[in-house]
Amino acid sequence: MFTKILIANRGEIACRVAATARRMGVKTVAVYSDADVDARHVALCDESVPVGPAAAKESYLRADKIIAAALASGAQAVHPGYGFLSENAGFAQACADAGIAFIGPPASAIEAMGSKSAAKTLMEKAGVPLVPGYHGDEQDAEFLQVQADRIGYPVLLKASAGGGGKGMRIVEHSADFKAALASCKREAISSFGDDKVLLEKYLTRPRHIEIQVFADTHGNCVYLFERDCSVQRRHQKVLEEAPAPGMTAERRRAMGEAAVAAARAVGYVGAGTVEFIANQDGSFYFMEMNTRLQVEHPVTEMITGQDLVEWQLRVASGEALPLRQDELAIHGHALEARIYAENPDNNFLPSIGRLRHLRMPDAATFTLGDNPAHPAPVRIDSGVRAGDAISPFYDPMIAKLIVWGRDREEALAQMAAALTHYQVVGLTTNIAFLKRLVQSRAFATADLDTGLIERNQDVLFPAPQPASFDELALASVALVLTEPRYGAAAKAGDPWARTDGWRMNMPLRRRFHFIDREAPLDMAVCYQAQGWMLAQGDASGQATLVRHEGTDYAIRVDGRLVRGAVVIDGEEVHVFAGERHARLRYIDPLLHAGEAEDEGGRLTAPMPGKIVAILVGKDDAVVKGTPLLIMEAMKMEHTITAPRDGVVLELLYATGDQVEEGVQLLSFQA
Template identity: 50%
Template sequence: MFERVLIANRGEIACRVIRTCRRLGIHTVAVYSEADKDAQHVRLADEAWPIGGPRPADSYLRGDAILDAAKRSGAQAIHPGYGFLSENTAFARACAEAGIAFIGPRPESIDAMGSKAQAKALMEKHDVPLVPGYHGENQEADFLAAQAAKTGFPLMIKAAAGGGGKGMRIVRGAAEFADALASAQREAASSFGDTRVILERYVEHPRHIEFQVFGDTHGRVIHLNERECSAQRRYQKVLEETPSPFLTPERRKAMGEAAVAAAKAVDYVGAGTVEFIVAQDGEFFFMEMNTRLQVEHPVTELTLGLDLVEWQLRVAAGEPLPLDQEQVRAHGHAIEVRLYAEDPDQNFLPGSGKLQTLRLPPPSPHVRLDGGVVEGDTVTIFYDPMIAKLIVYDATRAQALQRLREALAACEIAGPKSNVGFLERLARHPAVVEGRIDTGYLDRHLDEFLAGAAAPADRLLFAAATAALLHDERGTDAAASDPYSPWAKADAWRIGHAGKRIVALAWREQRHEIEAHGHDGDYRLRHGDAACDVRGARHDGEVLSARFDGEALRVPLRADALRVLLHDADGQRYNLARAAAFAWESKDAAGGNQVIAPMPGRIVLVKARPGDTVEQGQELLVMEAMKMELALKAPRAGTIDSVSATQGEFVEADAVLVRFADA
């Protein structure tokens, strides 16, 4: 076994690898960019080396700098994690030439599967089922259009290199093909430095089911069962689980055998994932092979009781696989979701900024958290905005879903906006609960998963106000130098009349004022025309218990000087901001006379010119930020006065890109 391992990655996967190495007694070496000098993976590793600037191209994608750090630190092996250099053939070869073990497959295997086109040609030779389409070398636009017509619509355009949903477009008719091809090629060039694409017949309402495979240097290859990843938005996985609720034992056996055949076709060593498209009738087709560990590998670990990173280390050190195929036994059900700094109500716009509050459920046999940040850390603009992976486990799928709902309800994130509320709605949606979701369901029914504009009910506001009052009273009493002084009390008592306090709570820029009389858990509350008597209220920091108009209720919630977080009976999350009692400034809606950059990023396409007359919602620019393309659209119909952005330019957040002439 290795004594010193360098982790050529960052964030949660670097922390994940470090934990396994530490358990095995392996000295860990981290690398970091300027933006990550205070990151958690740097703090967790036994030592850490700087490798360049904040952008990936200046640091985590610099194989030369990483190899130099490995040599100088005495590392015997490099674990690439996932993303960055994990599927880079040149880097894997450079490691071998430097005498440093690459904890991953052989360069030839990466090469064979790194191109979707080459991979499909190889799978065709080994009788692995393929979707009809084109995966040849001719990339002329007219030729591709002809091949598209031959394949038939609807079809999928896919970047030939890479994965992760980048460079993928669905085309439903010939008239859409040229624009979709150009867009896919731009994204492919930006993400992978390769504009080549393949075409595939688009399978309507497919499921996405992948098989974890593992090979060793002794010629053995096995699979470790499947993961279903059908819950996707714009080809990005949102919820992953095992076992698949769709597979029968017969289908699982056939797909597992096909996955092993695919891995054997490239003499595979280490951890890999063979991904399949599965039609509603159960017919399955090879999609691609990821020659690395997957983000969703923890669900496999929980159901099998294994550590796949340990397997990677042992296989890379020349040891045989610990199990034979017939020894692989799964128990229970596991589900993973990813907590992101993003705003689902603004088209999932990635966020950045300091994590002012980060409260997650405590780890247990039923709850696992893989994260790369802690409270007080900053989510930067340079990398993927994932905060943590939340993985739950229980005996059955229904029980695991309930564990997931409970764990999500315990999450609180303040600073950048997060997708926690979206994930809570996902975990309760009938299509997910009943296991009938397909890869396009979320995109077709996205409005069913978004919060909507429903204001909190009066009973919910009364519970929130009660918790806020108890918090304020407790805080003032604790701070008083004389706990018996009447002047230290926060009960609003006044000479000559009953004291009145106002608790102001803001929800989606709507202000709610609750008038309160009373103190110490007994209150008379009013919100508009609604009133409520609260008696015997107690709050232990996590749960409020009280009698509301004589009805005893238990309400899980958290309250502090800045906000109150609670859920209604349907599981809808409400994060109510504490507002000043006697002052209110409404947020000025962004004027309709300009288009601003929602975050720092690079302008990849400018479609607007001064003097153009445009319609509301018309696409004016396309910018690339945080590994995704964002379409910036006209806020209203009108005439363009000026365009301040140029193609290829990097712009800062809130920069004015387009101005409209006065209406």
């Protein structure tokens, strides 16, 4: 076994690898960019080495710097995690050439599976079923159009070297093909340095089911069952679970054996995932093989009781697989939710900012009967802490929340409860969306396919509801209680310095002014000897304090117990109560806070990025929804459209320009 390894990654996966290495007595070396000097993964490792500027291409993607760091630190092996260099055959070979073990498959296997088109050709020879499509080298637009017409629409365009949902487009009609192809190629060259694409028949209600495989250098290869990853947005996974609902023993065996055949066909070693697209009738087709550890590997660990990172370390050091196929078994059901800094109501655009408040579910409060596969029913894999920033340089994942239940129903209940305990202030997250998703009828009944989110728009994206009376009551009481109760003069006996509402002849009456989105909400507060009389619109109630610890509050309103957490962040008041997170703006009269600047007639950048295409000209007349320009941010393309019918008055940036979040991109007259 190795005594020291270098982790060529960052964030939660670097932290997760470090945890297993520490348990096994293996020392770890972290690498970090300028943006990650104080990152959690750096603090968790035994040593750390800087590898360059914040941009990944100048740091985490620099194979030469990573290998130099490994050699200088005396690391015997490199664990690539996922993303970055994890599926880079050149990097794996460079490690081998430098005498450093690569904790992953050989370069030849990565290369064989790195090209989706070449991999499909190889799988066809191995007898693995394939989706109808075109996977050849000819990339002429006219030729590809003919192939798409032959396959029949809808057609899926995919970057051959792609992954993570980038460089993918669904084309519904022949007339839309060339525009989609151009956009797909732009995103592919930006993300992977290769604009080669392949075409596949797009199945209308497919499920995404993947098989975890593991192979060693002694000729052994097993599958650790399946994961259902059908719930996706923008072709990226949102929820994953194991085992797949509705999976029969026969189908599981057939898919597992096909996955093992795929791994053996390329001489695979280590952890890998063979991804299949499955029809509702049970038929399945090879999609791709990810030659690395998957983001969603914890659900497999939860139901099998195996530490897949430990397996990786043992196999990479030359040991045989710990278990045979007949020694592996499934226990219960596990779910994983990806907690992202993103805005589901704005096409899931990433959110940039600092985690000003972060409270994660306390695993100790979640108890179940003994799980023979895993000791705890709730697990959180995270690479951030309160105070850390989510930057535009890397993936905006905050954490992975993984839960276990004795069956799927119990796992769903655990996930819903855990999500309710998650609190984030400082940026927008998908937590509320995940709560609705987990509790939706479609997901609860396992009516699964990759279009689940699109099919359930009304349920998953409901019209926002204004803050309730109880939420405003919690916010008001919190504001009152966080004011200084006595000034210095009051402590000296000066009654005029008291700020706790005392008055000589009549009670103090105040009005708290809040803005919920754009709607003004007022709460009238009348101070009383014991508590406060609260009134908002037609609702009112007598409130008394029951408990206040940190940000946790419990008040009694006309006999009803109201609990919640209130986080006051400048002029924002965040109320976490039950299933909801109310985000209020408090209009402090002492600070003379005014209304936000009118943005009428302006179109602004939703996040930092680069202008990659301008689709209109000065003085062009457009209708609502017309694409105006395309931005690239975090290696994804975002189209800015006309908010209403109007005229483009002025273009303020050119193609190739870098822009900051919030800057005006063009002037528009309705």
